[in-house]
Amino acid sequence: MTAVDAHAGWRPSGNPWAIAVVVTLAAFMEILDTTIVNVALPHIAGSLSSSNDEATWALTSYLVANAIVLTISGWLSSVIGRKRYFMICIGMFTVCSFLCGIADSLPQLVFFRLLQGFFGGGLQPSQQAIILDTFPPEKRGAAFGVTAVATIVAPVLGPTLGGVITDTYNWRWIFFANIPVGIIAVFFVSILVEDPPWLQKLASKRIDIVGLGFIILGLGALQVMLDRGEDDDWFGSGFIQFMAVLAFIGIVGGIIWLKTAKNPIVNLDVFKDRNFAMGCVCISAVGGVLYAGAVVIPQFAQSVIHYTATWAGFILSPGGVAIIVLIPIIGMLMRFVQTRFIIAAGFFVMGSAFFYSSRLTPNIDFGTLVMMRAAQTMGLAFLFVPISTIAYITLPRRLNGDATALFSMFRNVFGSIGIALATAMITERGQVHQAQLSKWxxxxxxxxxxxxxxxxxxxxxxxxxxxxxxxxxxxxxxxxFRTQAQILAYSDVFLYTGVVAFCIVPFCFFLTGKKASRGAAGAAH
Structure with a gap:
C-alpha cells in the first residue's frame, strides 16, 4: 500500500470552501498582473525615461520567469512543502510588487518583475493542487468554478483595471494594490491550508540539474522569442532566430531527458493518462484563445476606432460578468450531461462567436463590440471548469503536483503563443489587404x-x-484605405481563431465519456 492509499480518506480540518476562496485570491492577484501592466507601458516608459520598446522588457522578464517556474513548481512543493512554498510565493510576490512600485529606473523594474514572475509562477499550480487534494472528485467541478474566477476573469479585468488605475492615479499603484491582498492571503493560508500527509513521503531532495537546465533554456528562450518577435521582425532578426534554436534544443532535449532520467524534476508519466493528455490539448487551445481575444479587441478599439485605454478595457468587462453568471449553470449541467459533450459544445460556441466577431466595420459601436466579446467568453464558461475537472479525474493523486504544474504551463505558454500569432497576423494580413485594395x-x-x-x-x-x-x-x-485594410486584418484574425476552435471539437471525444468512480479518481488508483 502506498502512502497515498493509506490516507485515501484524508481531508483538511478547515472549511474546504474557505480554503478554495483563499488560495484563489492569491492566484487571482498573480494572474491579474500578467495583463494589468499592458496598458500602463507608455506611462512606465515616460516615467522611467525609456522607449516603449525598452519598457516591454517589464512584461518579457515576468513571463520568462513565470513560464519556467510553472513547470517545476510541483517539484519545489514536494521539496519545500506545499503550504510553505505557497506562502513563500505569496509573501515574496507581495514584496516584489512593492519593489516594482518604488523602482526608479527601468533596469530595476525589469529585475523586480523577474523576481515577481519567479515567485508568482508557483501560485497557480499550487492553488490547483491544493483544491484537488481538498475536495473529493464529485465536488471538484464546483471548486474549479471558484478558480475560474481567477483564471478567466482576471485576464479580462486586467486591462480595464490597469487603465482606470493608470489614468486616475499612477502606474505605481498597479503594483501597490497587491500589497493588502498579499498580506490577507498569507494570513488566511497560514490558518486554513494543510499539507496532505503523503506529500512529505513523496518529497525528493535530489536536484535534477540537467532537467532544470533544459526547462530554463527551452521555456525561457521560447517566451523571449514570442514576446519580442513582433517588435524584432520575427525570423528576419538574428536574435529571434537564435532564441528559436535555443528553444528547440531546450524543449526537445528536455523531453528526451525527462523521459529517460531516473529522478526527473518533472514526471512526464502524467501524459499516460488519456484524460489528462487530452485535457492539456484543450486547455492549450483555451489559453491561446483567451489571451489572444483579450488583447485583440482592445487593440482594435484603440488603434482603429481610437478608444481610450480605459474604454477599450470596458469592452471586456461585461464578458467577465457573463462568465461569473454562467459558471454555476455549467456546474449544474455537468451532473446530467457527459463532460466531453459540454467541452465540445464550448468550443463550438466559441468558434461561432469568433465567426460572428469577424463582422467588423469602420462604424462599429461600443455595444456591438461588447456583444462580440461577451459571445466569446460564453464559450469559455463552457470550457475551463469541465476541462479542469475531467483532466484530473482518472489521475493518481501522487501525480497531482506535476500535473497541475504542467496543466498551468500549457495554458500560459499557449496563451503567449496565441498573443504572438494574433499580433503577427494583424500586421501580415493588414499588409496583404492593403496591397489588394491598392489595385483600386x-x-x-x-x-x-x-x-x-x-x-x-x-x-x-x-x-x-x-x-x-x-x-x-x-x-x-x-x-x-489603410483603415479598411486594418479592419479586414482584424476580421481575419477572428475568423482563423474560430477555425482553430472548431478544429479542437473532435479531440473532445477522446476524453472519458463518463465520470470515473470514486476509487479510480481518488487515491486508490
Whole structure:
C-alpha cells in the first residue's frame, strides 16, 4: 500500500470552501498582473525615461520567469512543502510588487518583475493542487468554478483595471494594490491550508540539474522569442532566430531527458493518462484563445476606432460578468450531461462567436463590440471548469503536483503563443489587404476618382483652396484605405481563431465519456 492509499480518506480540518476562496485570491492577484501592466507601458516608459520598446522588457522578464517556474513548481512543493512554498510565493510576490512600485529606473523594474514572475509562477499550480487534494472528485467541478474566477476573469479585468488605475492615479499603484491582498492571503493560508500527509513521503531532495537546465533554456528562450518577435521582425532578426534554436534544443532535449532520467524534476508519466493528455490539448487551445481575444479587441478599439485605454478595457468587462453568471449553470449541467459533450459544445460556441466577431466595420459601436466579446467568453464558461475537472479525474493523486504544474504551463505558454500569432497576423494580413485594395486606388478607377472629388468638394466648401483641397482629399482617401485594410486584418484574425476552435471539437471525444468512480479518481488508483 502506498502512502497515498493509506490516507485515501484524508481531508483538511478547515472549511474546504474557505480554503478554495483563499488560495484563489492569491492566484487571482498573480494572474491579474500578467495583463494589468499592458496598458500602463507608455506611462512606465515616460516615467522611467525609456522607449516603449525598452519598457516591454517589464512584461518579457515576468513571463520568462513565470513560464519556467510553472513547470517545476510541483517539484519545489514536494521539496519545500506545499503550504510553505505557497506562502513563500505569496509573501515574496507581495514584496516584489512593492519593489516594482518604488523602482526608479527601468533596469530595476525589469529585475523586480523577474523576481515577481519567479515567485508568482508557483501560485497557480499550487492553488490547483491544493483544491484537488481538498475536495473529493464529485465536488471538484464546483471548486474549479471558484478558480475560474481567477483564471478567466482576471485576464479580462486586467486591462480595464490597469487603465482606470493608470489614468486616475499612477502606474505605481498597479503594483501597490497587491500589497493588502498579499498580506490577507498569507494570513488566511497560514490558518486554513494543510499539507496532505503523503506529500512529505513523496518529497525528493535530489536536484535534477540537467532537467532544470533544459526547462530554463527551452521555456525561457521560447517566451523571449514570442514576446519580442513582433517588435524584432520575427525570423528576419538574428536574435529571434537564435532564441528559436535555443528553444528547440531546450524543449526537445528536455523531453528526451525527462523521459529517460531516473529522478526527473518533472514526471512526464502524467501524459499516460488519456484524460489528462487530452485535457492539456484543450486547455492549450483555451489559453491561446483567451489571451489572444483579450488583447485583440482592445487593440482594435484603440488603434482603429481610437478608444481610450480605459474604454477599450470596458469592452471586456461585461464578458467577465457573463462568465461569473454562467459558471454555476455549467456546474449544474455537468451532473446530467457527459463532460466531453459540454467541452465540445464550448468550443463550438466559441468558434461561432469568433465567426460572428469577424463582422467588423469602420462604424462599429461600443455595444456591438461588447456583444462580440461577451459571445466569446460564453464559450469559455463552457470550457475551463469541465476541462479542469475531467483532466484530473482518472489521475493518481501522487501525480497531482506535476500535473497541475504542467496543466498551468500549457495554458500560459499557449496563451503567449496565441498573443504572438494574433499580433503577427494583424500586421501580415493588414499588409496583404492593403496591397489588394491598392489595385483600386489609381486614377483609372472611376469610383476612386469620384470619392476624391466628393472629399475635395467638401473641403472647398469649408474654405480650403482647390489645390490644397485635392491633396488633402487624396490623403483622406489613403487613410480610409489603410483603415479598411486594418479592419479586414482584424476580421481575419477572428475568423482563423474560430477555425482553430472548431478544429479542437473532435479531440473532445477522446476524453472519458463518463465520470470515473470514486476509487479510480481518488487515491486508490
Amino acid at each position: 486606388a489609381n486614377p483609372f478607377h472611376e469610383p476612386f476618382n469620384a470619392l476624391i472629388a466628393t472629399y475635395q468638394q467638401s473641403l472647398i466648401a469649408m474654405g480650403h483652396a482647390a489645390d490644397a483641397a485635392h491633396d488633402i482629399a487624396v490623403g483622406m482617401v489613403y487613410q480610409s
